[in-house]
Amino acid sequence: MATRWGICSAGKISHDFTVALKSLPPEDHQVVAVAARKLDDAQSFAKRHDIAHAHGSYEELSRDPNVVVYIGVIHPYHLKACLLFANAKKHVLCEKPLAMNTKEVREILAAAKRNNVFLMEVKTWQSGLDSFFPASVEIRRLLAQGEIGEVKVVRSEFGAPLSTVPRAMQKELGGGALLDIGIYCLQFTNMVFNGEKPESIHAEGFLFDTGVDQSVVVTLKYSKNRMAVVTCSNVVQLESDAIVGGTKGFIKVDVPAHMWCPTSLNVNGKETEYPVPEPYLPINFLLSTGMRYEAEEVRQCLLKGLKESAIMSHADSLLLAEMEDEIRRQLGVVYPKIPTEMLQSAIFRNVKYILEIMHTF
Numbered sequence: 001m002a003t004r005w006g007i008c009s010a011g012k013i014s015h016d017f018t019v020a021l022k023s024l025p026p027e028d029h030q031v032v033a034v035a036a037r038k039l040d041d042a043q044s045f046a047k048r049h050d051i052a053h054a055h056g057s058y059e060e061l062s063r064d065p066n067v068v069v070y071i072g073v074i075h076p077y078h079l080k081a082c083l084l085f086a087n088a089k090k091h092v093l094c095e096k097p098l099a100m101n102t103k104e105v106r107e108i109l110a111a112a113k114r115n116n117v118f119l120m121e122v123k124t125w126q127s128g129l130d131s132f133f134p135a136s137v138e139i140r141r142l143l144a145q146g147e148i149g150e151v152k153v154v155r156s157e158f159g160a161p162l163s164t165v166p167r168a169m170q171k172e173l174g175g176g177a178l179l180d181i182g183i184y185c186l187q188f189t190n191m192v193f194n195g196e197k198p199e200s201i202h203a204e205g206f207l208f209d210t211g212v213d214q215s216v217v218v219t220l221k222y223s224k225n226r227m228a229v230v231t232c233s234n235v236v237q238l239e240s241d242a243i244v245g246g247t248k249g250f251i252k253v254d255v256p257a258h259m260w261c262p263t264s265l266n267v268n269g270k271e272t273e274y275p276v277p278e279p280y281l282p283i284n285f286l287l288s289t290g291m292r293y294e295a296e297e298v299r300q301c302l303l304k305g306l307k308e309s310a311i312m313s314h315a316d317s318l319l320l321a322e323m324e325d326e327i328r329r330q331l332g333v334v335y336p337k338i339p340t341e342m343l344q345s346a347i348f349r350n351v352k353y354i355l356e357i358m359h360t361f
Helices: 012-021 039-049 058-062 075-087 102-115 134-144 177-192 288-303 314-331 340-349
Strands: 003-008 029-035 053-055 068-071 092-094 119-121 151-159 200-207 213-222 226-233 242-246 249-253 264-267 270-273
Touching: 003 012, 003 058, 003 288, 012 029, 012 039, 012 288, 029 039, 029 058, 029 288, 039 053, 053 058, 058 075, 068 075, 068 288, 075 092, 075 102, 092 288, 102 119, 102 314, 119 288, 119 314, 134 177, 134 249, 134 264, 151 177, 177 213, 177 226, 177 242, 177 314, 200 314, 213 314
Parallel strands: 003 029, 003 068, 029 053, 068 092, 092 119, 151 226
Antiparallel strands: 151 242, 200 213, 213 226, 242 249, 249 264, 264 270
16 A cells, blocks of 8 residues: 655645655555645645645644655744644654754654654655665665774765845744754764764854854764764855765765765765656755655555654654754854744745745755
């Protein structure tokens, strides 16, 4: 029986996820419903993607029977959306970050456990068919087999000029480089170190006048004299690459592969390609048909009766949130709890940008 997907939001990232699903066998994955805050938006999305049911509210989608929900709304809405669908006994795949802070992540995980539903945060590097995004399969194999010796240093960076995008700069919209693009670097680091908690975190950076981070450098120290350096910025374009240095060699995700959606790896000077399928419709974000792998991971977990993925576990989401909280604490970035009416007002003021839903780079 096919996994029946309901899409929460009709923005650009939801479009790309739906396109990615269409690259999988229809007997395994079907998109049967979409919901938006406005029925017209949901109907337009449904028409473009040939989806049977369009809902004018997320609450309506929560009552749609037998759907697994993909949540593609902006960051500050993740808590509310996850609680809505978990409490409606719906399995959930939520875009990253799972929530705005550790407290919210704990609340979401508790709701999933209480309602006995599956929940997973999107993790580009470790989601997928045959358990992983294809390039990360190879990285984990290389690390497990000691091909580059003992890992000593990990470096990753991601930068894009987003200072003209209100969504990337305003607190009430979950702005800031760390939550938007730096999270990929932290995910990459956690993958390499297999979910190990760093012994120390040191963060330096600069803030916009709005109080959210614009450029950040983070040094993470691990046991056995290992370390990682993460750089993220939403004011400048960086090469957005990554390297894992070991005592016997290196693994590099280089331009134009891009560390957040890699299609090639350079291992000790030898490069190998890992292409993703071509989309059947134009997509908004680079190589986002790779999102098919996280969808297949959800399906495989559900077929096994699992309530979380070993690849992107609840513990992984919690560790990621804890690291982000500590980095923001050191930088002085605080996201206040925003009343619903204030968030809605901010969304209406910036509708041109909010429809992007995720990254613009």
